[in-house]
Amino acid sequence: MEGVFYMAAAVAVISTALVIVQMNVVHALLYLILSLLSAAVIFVTLGAPFVAALEVIIYAGAIMILFVFVIMMLNLGTQSAGMERQWMRAGMWAGPAVLALLLLADVIYMLAVSPRVSGYAAKAAGPREVGIALFGPYLIGVELASVLLLAGLVGSFHLGRSVRQRLPEEGEAGGGEGD
C-alpha cells in the first residue's frame, strides 16, 4: 500500500509541477486532470473511496469540462491554427500518457490485492458515515453550501447574460468586431 501511495504522490507532484510550466492551456489541462486523478488514487489509499469517486466525477469531470468549454468559447483567433499544427506533434501526449499509465498500474495493483485493501481501509469512514455526519451535525453547512451554489448559479448566469446583451451594442458602436 505504501508503494501505491508514493507512486500516486510522485505522479501528483510531477503533473502539478508540469501544469504551471505549460505554455498551452489544453496541455496544462491534461496534466491538471492527471493531477486530480492521482489525488483520487491517494484518497483511496487513505480510506476515502467515496470522496475519491466524487473527486473523479466532479473535479476531473464537471469542473474540467467547464474549463474545456471556456477554452472552446474563447477560440483564440486564426493564428491558433498554425500554432495548433506546431503543437500537435506526436511527442506532445507522451508525458500525460506515461503518467496515466503509472496511475493505471497503481489502480490495477490495488484491485489485484483488494482483500488486503479492504482490510486496510476497514478503519476508514465509508459513504454511510460521511452521509450521517453530513446530514447530522453538519446540516447547517449543507444549507450554506446550497446557498453558495445558488449564488454561483445566479452570478454566472448574470455575467453570461450581460455578455450576450452587450454584444449587439458593441457591434453597433464599434462597427462590429465579428466575434
Added chain:
Amino acid sequence: MAAVPMEHVFVLAWVLFITGLVGVLVRRNLLFILMSVEIMLNASGLAFIAAGFKWGQPDGQVMFIFILAMAAAEVSVGLALVLLAYRQFRSLDADQASRMRG
C-alpha cells in the same frame, strides 16, 4: 495502519499547495491562475482527508465535500469573469486589467 506516515501526506499536501501558490504568483494568464487556485483547493482538501483518516472520523471527508461545492461555485463565476475579461481586453493577460474606470 501505520502504512503511510501522516507527515508524508501533509508534506505532499504542502508541496501541492506551494505549487499552486507559485502558479498564481508567476503566471499572468487568467486561465492558468484559475487552474492554480484549483490546485490549491485540492491540496487543502487532501490535508483534510489525511487528518480525517488519522483520527478515523468522517469529518475530513465532509469538509472535502464542502470544498468541492465551493470550488464548483468559484470556478463557474471565475470562468464567466474570464469570458467577460476576454471580451473587454481581447486578451487573457491579468495585467491588462490593472486600471480602473475614471
